[in-house]
Amino acid sequence: MKKILIGVIAASSLAFASSSLVQEAKNAGLKPIPQSQSELLKLIDNPKNPITKVKVKLGEKLYFDPRLSKSGLISCNTCHNLSEGGDDGVSAAIGHKWRKNPHHLNSPTVYNAVFFEKQFWDGRAADLEEQAQGPIQAAPEMAATPEHVVKTVTSIPQYVKCFKKAYGDDVKITFKLVADTIASFERTLVTPSRYDAFLNGHKNALTKAEKEGLKTFIQVGCVSCHNGIALGGGMSPFNIAAKYKYDNVGDFKGDKNGMVKVPTLRNITQTAPYFHNGEIWSLKDAVKEMARVQLGKKLSEKQADSIVTFLKALDGKKPHMMTPMLPASTEKTPKPLN
Amino acid sequence: MKKILIGVIAASSLAFASSSLVQEAKNAGLKPIPQSQSELLKLIDNPKNPITKVKVKLGEKLYFDPRLSKSGLISCNTCHNLSEGGDDGVSAAIGHKWRKNPHHLNSPTVYNAVFFEKQFWDGRAADLEEQAQGPIQAAPEMAATPEHVVKTVTSIPQYVKCFKKAYGDDVKITFKLVADTIASFERTLVTPSRYDAFLNGHKNALTKAEKEGLKTFIQVGCVSCHNGIALGGGMSPFNIAAKYKYDNVGDFKGDKNGMVKVPTLRNITQTAPYFHNGEIWSLKDAVKEMARVQLGKKLSEKQADSIVTFLKALDGKKPHMMTPMLPASTEKTPKPLN
Numbered sequence: 001m002k003k004i005l006i007g008v009i010a011a012s013s014l015a016f017a018s019s020s021l022v023q024e025a026k027n028a029g030l031k032p033i034p035q036s037q038s039e040l041l042k043l044i045d046n047p048k049n050p051i052t053k054v055k056v057k058l059g060e061k062l063y064f065d066p067r068l069s070k071s072g073l074i075s076c077n078t079c080h081n082l083s084e085g086g087d088d089g090v091s092a093a094i095g096h097k098w099r100k101n102p103h104h105l106n107s108p109t110v111y112n113a114v115f116f117e118k119q120f121w122d123g124r125a126a127d128l129e130e131q132a133q134g135p136i137q138a139a140p141e142m143a144a145t146p147e148h149v150v151k152t153v154t155s156i157p158q159y160v161k162c163f164k165k166a167y168g169d170d171v172k173i174t175f176k177l178v179a180d181t182i183a184s185f186e187r188t189l190v191t192p193s194r195y196d197a198f199l200n201g202h203k204n205a206l207t208k209a210e211k212e213g214l215k216t217f218i219q220v221g222c223v224s225c226h227n228g229i230a231l232g233g234g235m236s237p238f239n240i241a242a243k244y245k246y247d248n249v250g251d252f253k254g255d256k257n258g259m260v261k262v263p264t265l266r267n268i269t270q271t272a273p274y275f276h277n278g279e280i281w282s283l284k285d286a287v288k289e290m291a292r293v294q295l296g297k298k299l300s301e302k303q304a305d306s307i308v309t310f311l312k313a314l315d316g317k318k319p320h321m322m323t324p325m326l327p328a329s330t331e332k333t334p335k336p337l338n
Numbered sequence: 339m340k341k342i343l344i345g346v347i348a349a350s351s352l353a354f355a356s357s358s359l360v361q362e363a364k365n366a367g368l369k370p371i372p373q374s375q376s377e378l379l380k381l382i383d384n385p386k387n388p389i390t391k392v393k394v395k396l397g398e399k400l401y402f403d404p405r406l407s408k409s410g411l412i413s414c415n416t417c418h419n420l421s422e423g424g425d426d427g428v429s430a431a432i433g434h435k436w437r438k439n440p441h442h443l444n445s446p447t448v449y450n451a452v453f454f455e456k457q458f459w460d461g462r463a464a465d466l467e468e469q470a471q472g473p474i475q476a477a478p479e480m481a482a483t484p485e486h487v488v489k490t491v492t493s494i495p496q497y498v499k500c501f502k503k504a505y506g507d508d509v510k511i512t513f514k515l516v517a518d519t520i521a522s523f524e525r526t527l528v529t530p531s532r533y534d535a536f537l538n539g540h541k542n543a544l545t546k547a548e549k550e551g552l553k554t555f556i557q558v559g560c561v562s563c564h565n566g567i568a569l570g571g572g573m574s575p576f577n578i579a580a581k582y583k584y585d586n587v588g589d590f591k592g593d594k595n596g597m598v599k600v601p602t603l604r605n606i607t608q609t610a611p612y613f614h615n616g617e618i619w620s621l622k623d624a625v626k627e628m629a630r631v632q633l634g635k636k637l638s639e640k641q642a643d644s645i646v647t648f649l650k651a652l653d654g655k656k657p658h659m660m661t662p663m664l665p666a667s668t669e670k671t672p673k674p675l676n
Contacts, residue, residue, distance in 0.1 A: 064421050072427050078411075083402050083664045089410050090674045098436035100676070270666040282669055323659040326421045328608040331620055336428045338438070 018203040021211055025199060028218045029227035032199035033112075033192045033316075043229075044114045044187045049129050049180045051187055058162040059185025061324045062178060067152050069142035071096055072336025076135070076142075076182060079107040082321065085270030086111035086189065091278030095135075096143035097338070103252035106278035111318070112266045114187045116233030121276045122255045123235050128186045132179035146175030151334050153178055158327030191267060191316025198313075206313055213310025216303055221295045222287075225262040231314065232262040238294050252276065266314045284308050356541040359549055363537060366556045367565035370537035371450075371530045371654075381567075382452045382525045387467050387518045389525055396500040397523025399662045400516060405490050407480035409434055410674025414473070414480075414520060417445040420659065423608030424449035424527065429616030433473075434481035435676070441590035444616035449656070450604045452525045454571030459614045460593045461573050466524045470517035484513030489672050491516055496665030529605060529654025536651075544651055551648025554641055559633045560625075563600040569652065570600040576632050590614065604652045622646050 034040050045051050062068065066075040074095060079088045086109035088094075093101040105121055113119065119131035135141040136149060153159045154173050163171050166181065195214075197205035206214065217223065226232045236259050254260045260276050273279065274286040287307050291297045299307075372378050383389050400406065404413040412433060417426045424447035426432075431439040443459055451457065457469035473479040474487060491497045492511050501509050504519065533552075535543035544552065555561065564570045574597050592598040598614050611617065612624040625645050629635045637645075 066419070066422075067427065071432070073416075073432060081404070083662050084404075085666070089405065089667065090676065094409070094411060094676060098676075272667060281673065318663055321661040323661050324421050325656055328423070329427065329610060335619065338428065338432060338436075 018198075018211065021215060022199055022201070024218060025214060028223040030199065030218075030223060030231065031227075031229045032196040033115075033190060033229060035192075035196070035200045040190065044190060046127060046129065046183070046187065049184060051184050052166065054162070054166040055181050055184040056188055057185075058159075058166050059181040059183070060321065061159075061162070061326055062153075062182050063185050064324045065326050067326075067329065067333065067336070068136055068144060068149050068178070069096065070144045070148060070337050073338075074142050076110075076132075079135070079141070080110040082110070082189070082318070085109050085267050086113075087271050089272065091273050093141065095141035096139065099140035101140055104277050105252055106273065106276055108261075108263055109267065109271050110186055111189050111191050111316070112230050112264050113233075114190065115228065115230035116261070116264070117228075118233075118235065118261060121252065121261050123259070123261050124255070128183035129180050132182045132186070133175065136175075136179070148334055149175050149178055151332075155330050155332035155334070156327050157330070188319060191318050193266065193314050193316035195310075195313045196316075209306070209309050210313045213306045213308070213313075216306040217310050220291060220297060220299065220303060220307065222290070222307065225294065226265050231265040233264055234262055235259045236262050236294075265311055266316055268311050269315055283311065287311070356536075356549065359553060360537055360539070362556060363552060366561040368537065368556075368561060368569065369565075369567045370534040371453075371528060371567060373530075373534070373538045378528065382528060384465060384467065384521070384525065387522060389522050390504065392500070392504040393519050393522040394526055395523075396497075396504050397519040397521070398659065399497075399500070399664055400491075400520050401523050402662045403664050405664075405667065405671065405674070406474055406482060406487050406516070407434065408482045408486060408674070409676050411676075412480050414448075414470075417473070417479070418448040420448070420527070420656070423447050423605050424451075425609050427610070429611050431479065433479035434477065437478035439478055442615050443590060444611065444614055446599075446601055447605060447609050448524055449527050449529050449654070450568050450602050451571075452528065453566065453568035454599070454602070455566075456571075456573065456599060459590065459599050461597070461599050462593070466521035467518050470520045470524070471513065474517070486672055487513050487516055489670075493668050493670035493672070494665050495668070526657060529656050531604065531652050531654035533648075533651045534654075547644070547647050548651045551644045551646070551651075554644040555648050558629060558635060558637065558641060558645065560628070560645065563632065564603050569603040571602055572600055573597045574600050574632075603649055604654055606649050607653055621649065625649070 034043065041051065063076045066073050066078070068075065079093050079095070080086050081088055087107045091106060092104045093107040095101070108121070114128060117123075119125035119128060120134065125131040125134065136144050137146070150173060153163070160173070163173050163177070163181075167177070171177070194205045194210075198211075225234075225236050225238070228234065235255060238259075263274075263276070268283060272283065273281045274283070280286045280289060284304050288299050288304050291299045372381065379389065401414045404411050404416070406413065417431050417433070418424050419426055425445045429444060430442045431445040433439070446459070452466060455461075457463035457466060458472065463469040463472065474482050475484065488511060491501070498511070501511050501515070501519075505515070509515070532543045532548075536549075563572075563574050563576070566572065573593060576597075601612075601614075606621060610621065611619045612621070618624045618627060622642050626637050626642050629637045
């Protein structure tokens with residue numbers, strides 16, 4: 001009887017501790033990916049480019065299609081590899097003709113990018129639709145012209161058929177529409193994790209150590225930048241250009257205020273190397289370095305370990321995707337140019 | 339009654355024609371992908387590296403893993419893209435640091451490569467196991483050392499676990515074993531088509547025009563090289579180096595007899611550009627050119643069109659594959675080198 005009673009007290013005090021931690025997390029600006037599919041759909045949708053099943057399926061094909069690039073060799077998936085962490089695992093992106101990103105910028109993950117307030121490291125794109133137009137055209141990335149993209153897509157009857165199915169028979173396939181369609185697919189790349197289950201009320205979804213890590217994460221102040229659903233995705237309140245100089249940061253200057261976008265921490269175990277310049281390979285080092293640079297704090301080993309333990313719980317469940325089978329080129333399809 | 343009778347006669351004479359065409363095709367050395375799964379498994383299996391479900395699943399991950407390459411950016415799937423025709427759609431393969439294949443060789447498709455008698459354009463590898471070791475190490479392809487590959491795989495606990503599951507707890511993960519595992523996956527990349535259904539006795543699997551195309555294909559003599567299950571895959575009986583010189587053929591000389599491997603015609607609509615040097619983009623042009631160079635025949639437009647009509651029926655059903663999700667790197671994983 002005594003034993004049971006202790007059990008009950010322990011369980012209820014843990015429950016109390018958990019629900020107060022959930023409250024603390026929410027007060028600090030952390031938000032879960034909603035459990036309800038309809039609520040999630042509302043969050044990820046774009047009224048100006050509404051998600052439909054047909055668009056997502058088509059967007060997926062386009063996302064994986066290297067023929068959208070000038071060389072015929074680089075697709076969105078090359079640098080934002082969905083089999084990896086939604087990125088490429090190298091410090092600075094490498095694109096057309098093996099050119100490194102001239103600003104020495106690291107490819108950010110596309111997973112959960114729908115939750116970012118802005119897109120690109122300097123936040124210059126408002127949403128994924130606008131973002132998707134960038135890398136396709138950028139000379140050191142896919143290096144294509146809008147004309148190349150439209151010619152390629154319209155030269156492939158199966159693509160034309162899909163566009164008609166998605167947008168109606170009188171669709172005019174433009175570069176913008178191709179980018180919009182890719183963005184529709186990207187909007188669905190959401191990876192709910194045990195952390196979300198915890199914030200959604202499943203008290204045992206996180207281990208004790210992970211809960212402690214979350215507490216440390218909040219109390220140290222990581223949440224001042226890493227908040228919202230993405231645990232990041234807004235412009236940093238700190239001036240990165242002033243505060244965070246590395247030798248090989250390149251000529252990247254952040255936005256007009258010298259601010260850089262805060263990367264998401266979701267699936268962070270899969271997206272090394274870290275920071276906008278991909279300088280740090282160890283997650284623990286990255287945690288310590290950010291505390292030092294951004295918060296002016298020297299973390300103890302225990303604190304850093306605790307935060308890392310929490311961060312690992314952000315590994316999410318990726319959508320099940322079939323390897324897309326792309327429609328064949330025709331004789332009208334533009335030839336790759338190397 | 340008369341009408342019905344004519345119908346019966348027409349149908350039975352078509353059936354007769356079809357079955358004699360099947361016989362003609364088989365006499366000419368053409369063989370279908372067997373319909374029976376057990377028969378197929380026997381054909382694609384390698385007794386020295388027996389196919390198991392676990393090996394195939396692991397091999398698939400490794401096939402898609404760019405971390406096996408020196409740069410961390412190139413996987414087997416980069417040049418043998420399973421979303422496309424199992425190849426890359428460019429004339430000459432482009433690999434590490436954007437180096438073109440020094441012999442100006444076109445990436446052959448991996449689909450149905452299990453049916454090839456030999457691997458590589460000069461036939462220097464006996465099977466897929468031996469072949470898979472090549473491009474991973476080749477300087478203008480994945481440019482990795484065997485040590486890099488072994489270090490990478492063994493640094494990732496989930497891979498080690500998969501290898502144990504596939505080969506037993508005392509497995510020694512070697513470069514050869516990684517290549518063997520990839521080959522096990524590749525052996526399953528088989529694409530049965532309507533043509534196979536026809537040769538397997540489904541008389542209506544091909545249209546009348548396709549059957550006529552098959553007849554032309556046989557009678558013109560294409561079968562002298564394009565035979566067997568792969569409609570290719572053996573060494574050409576014709577001396578390509580002597581007979582088929584293009585300006586940009588590079589320094590490729592074929593095998594020791596100047597022979598080049600005959601490419602498969604399966605999924606040929608998806609594997610332009612054609613020939614070992616990727617010189618010809620139009621399927622019809624390729625057909626005419628081969629007839630001219632290899633058979634000394636000038637095809638009429640009708641003959642060429644008829645053959646192309648048949649070749650289109652070789653488009654097969656690709657295996658359904660999930661986009662593989664790769665296990666995360668660890669701090670022990672070798673860093674990419676660009």
